[in-house]
Amino acid sequence: MRWLTTFSAVAALASQALSQDAPTFPFPASCSGVAAARYPYTLDAGWEATKIASGLRQPRTIIFDNLGHMLVLQATSGISVHTFGADGCINSTKTLVQNSGLNHGLSLTPDGKTLYASSQTTVWSWTYDATALTLTGQKTIVASIGQGIHSTRTTVVSPKNPNLILVSVGAAANWDNPTIDPSVGRAIVKVFDASKAPSNGYSFNSQGTVLAYGLRNEVALAFDPNGHVWGAENSGDDFRRTVNGQSTDIHIDNPAEELNYLGDPEKPFTDNWYGYPTCFTVWEPSNFRDNTALKTGSQFVVSPNTTFNDASCDGKSRPPRLSFPAHMAPITNGFDPKGENLYITFHGSWDRQPAQGYFVAEVPFQKGADGNYEPTAAADSKTGYKNIIGSQNPGGCNSPSLTTSSCWRVAGLSWDQAGERLFISSDNSAQGEIFVLRKKA
Structure with missing residues (x-):
C-alpha cells in the first residue's frame, strides 16, 4: 500500500507538470540572429535539431520553470532566464543572478517557487517568481563543501518530496583513498532537508543523509517517474x-x-x-x-x-x-516524460586517443513487473544506448581543458515542461550554444 501511495503521488506530480500549466511552442526551423552551429555534428535520422542560442558563457545546466521559461546556469557567470516567442525561438533574455562561483548545480522545486544553485563550496536557495522573472531571499542551504580536482556540485530537488535536495561531490583526486569512509564527504551523494536547514546552512560532511558513496564523480543525476535516482559516473x-x-x-x-x-x-x-x-x-x-x-x-x-x-x-x-x-565524461542526464528513455550528455574525453564522447545518448528504459524502471539492455551489454546527436568526427576532437575543445562539448540537457522538445547545450568556451531537438513524427 505504501508503494501504491508513493507511486500515485509521483504520478500526480508528473501529471501536474505536464498539464494545462505547461505551455507549448512550435518547433523552429531556424531562429533569426542566431549564428550557425560552431562545430559540425551528425544527427540521428529520427530527430531534427535547430540552434536557438549562441554567445553564451559556458551554458552548463538547463531547466524550465512552470511557465515554460528556460533557466540556464552559465558557469563562472551566473543564471539567466530566457522566454520564447510564438515562433518557438528565444525572444528575451534576463540575468537573474551574477555569481562567478556558480558552475553546475541548478534545480527548481516542482511548484516552481524555489530555485537552488551551487558553487564548489556552497548550495544556495532563492524564492523564484516566474511571472516577474526575479530571484529574492537568498539563503545558504549547504556549506563547507570540500574542494578538489572535481569542482561541480550537482544539486537536484526530489520530485516526490520537494524539501529534499541531493548534492553530489566528486573525489579530490584521481585516487582519493580516504573516501572509503563516507564521513570525508567526497565521492558521495548526500540528501538534505532544505526546510530544516540551519541559518548558516548544513555542514556537508557532518550533516545530511548518505544516499550513496564510492562514486568517483557522479555529476549526472536524474529522477525516473517513480522519483528514484539514476546517476552517471565519470x-x-x-x-x-x-x-x-x-x-x-x-x-x-x-x-x-x-x-x-x-x-x-x-x-x-x-x-x-x-x-x-x-x-x-x-x-x-x-x-x-x-x-x-x-x-x-x-x-x-x-x-x-x-x-x-x-x-x-x-x-x-x-x-x-x-x-x-x-x-x-557523462555530466547531465534526464528522462523523457514517460520514462521510456534516459538521455545523457557525454562531454568528451581528454585521456584517450582517439578521443570519444561528444554526443547525446538515448538509453531505452522499461517499467518492470515490480513497478521499477531499468534499462532494457542487460548489464553486460555494449549496445544499450545510441547516439542521437554528436560531433561529426569525435576521434579527431582535441580537448586540452574542461571547456576548450576543437569540437562542441555537450553539457546541459532538459525537456521542456510540455515534454515535447529536448534542449541541449555546449559549454565550449569558443562558443556557448543551445540547441532544441525533437523526434520526428
Missing part, C-alpha cells in the same frame, strides 16, 4: 593493471563510465557503497588477460592480491546497471 584516468608485479596499460578502454541506480532518496540502501576507490568497472574485457571471467560490466581492482581481488568486489560493491566506454 570514472578514473591513466589506469594500469598490475598482477604479480607485471603492469599493463589498460587506460584506453578501461575503466568504464557507469550508469548507477541509487534508489529512493527517502529510503537509502543499507549497502550503498559503489566501489570507489577500490572496485571499478570493465568496458573492454580483452585487456584483462589474467582473468578471463571478467566481462563488460564486471567490477575489477587495479592491483589484485591475496587479500582483495576482482571477486572480492562481488557482494561488497554495488555494480553499475549499465556501462559506457571509458573517458566519455
Whole structure:
C-alpha cells in the first residue's frame, strides 16, 4: 500500500507538470540572429535539431520553470532566464543572478517557487517568481563543501518530496583513498532537508543523509517517474593493471563510465557503497588477460592480491546497471516524460586517443513487473544506448581543458515542461550554444 501511495503521488506530480500549466511552442526551423552551429555534428535520422542560442558563457545546466521559461546556469557567470516567442525561438533574455562561483548545480522545486544553485563550496536557495522573472531571499542551504580536482556540485530537488535536495561531490583526486569512509564527504551523494536547514546552512560532511558513496564523480543525476535516482559516473584516468608485479596499460578502454541506480532518496540502501576507490568497472574485457571471467560490466581492482581481488568486489560493491566506454565524461542526464528513455550528455574525453564522447545518448528504459524502471539492455551489454546527436568526427576532437575543445562539448540537457522538445547545450568556451531537438513524427 505504501508503494501504491508513493507511486500515485509521483504520478500526480508528473501529471501536474505536464498539464494545462505547461505551455507549448512550435518547433523552429531556424531562429533569426542566431549564428550557425560552431562545430559540425551528425544527427540521428529520427530527430531534427535547430540552434536557438549562441554567445553564451559556458551554458552548463538547463531547466524550465512552470511557465515554460528556460533557466540556464552559465558557469563562472551566473543564471539567466530566457522566454520564447510564438515562433518557438528565444525572444528575451534576463540575468537573474551574477555569481562567478556558480558552475553546475541548478534545480527548481516542482511548484516552481524555489530555485537552488551551487558553487564548489556552497548550495544556495532563492524564492523564484516566474511571472516577474526575479530571484529574492537568498539563503545558504549547504556549506563547507570540500574542494578538489572535481569542482561541480550537482544539486537536484526530489520530485516526490520537494524539501529534499541531493548534492553530489566528486573525489579530490584521481585516487582519493580516504573516501572509503563516507564521513570525508567526497565521492558521495548526500540528501538534505532544505526546510530544516540551519541559518548558516548544513555542514556537508557532518550533516545530511548518505544516499550513496564510492562514486568517483557522479555529476549526472536524474529522477525516473517513480522519483528514484539514476546517476552517471565519470570514472578514473591513466589506469594500469598490475598482477604479480607485471603492469599493463589498460587506460584506453578501461575503466568504464557507469550508469548507477541509487534508489529512493527517502529510503537509502543499507549497502550503498559503489566501489570507489577500490572496485571499478570493465568496458573492454580483452585487456584483462589474467582473468578471463571478467566481462563488460564486471567490477575489477587495479592491483589484485591475496587479500582483495576482482571477486572480492562481488557482494561488497554495488555494480553499475549499465556501462559506457571509458573517458566519455557523462555530466547531465534526464528522462523523457514517460520514462521510456534516459538521455545523457557525454562531454568528451581528454585521456584517450582517439578521443570519444561528444554526443547525446538515448538509453531505452522499461517499467518492470515490480513497478521499477531499468534499462532494457542487460548489464553486460555494449549496445544499450545510441547516439542521437554528436560531433561529426569525435576521434579527431582535441580537448586540452574542461571547456576548450576543437569540437562542441555537450553539457546541459532538459525537456521542456510540455515534454515535447529536448534542449541541449555546449559549454565550449569558443562558443556557448543551445540547441532544441525533437523526434520526428
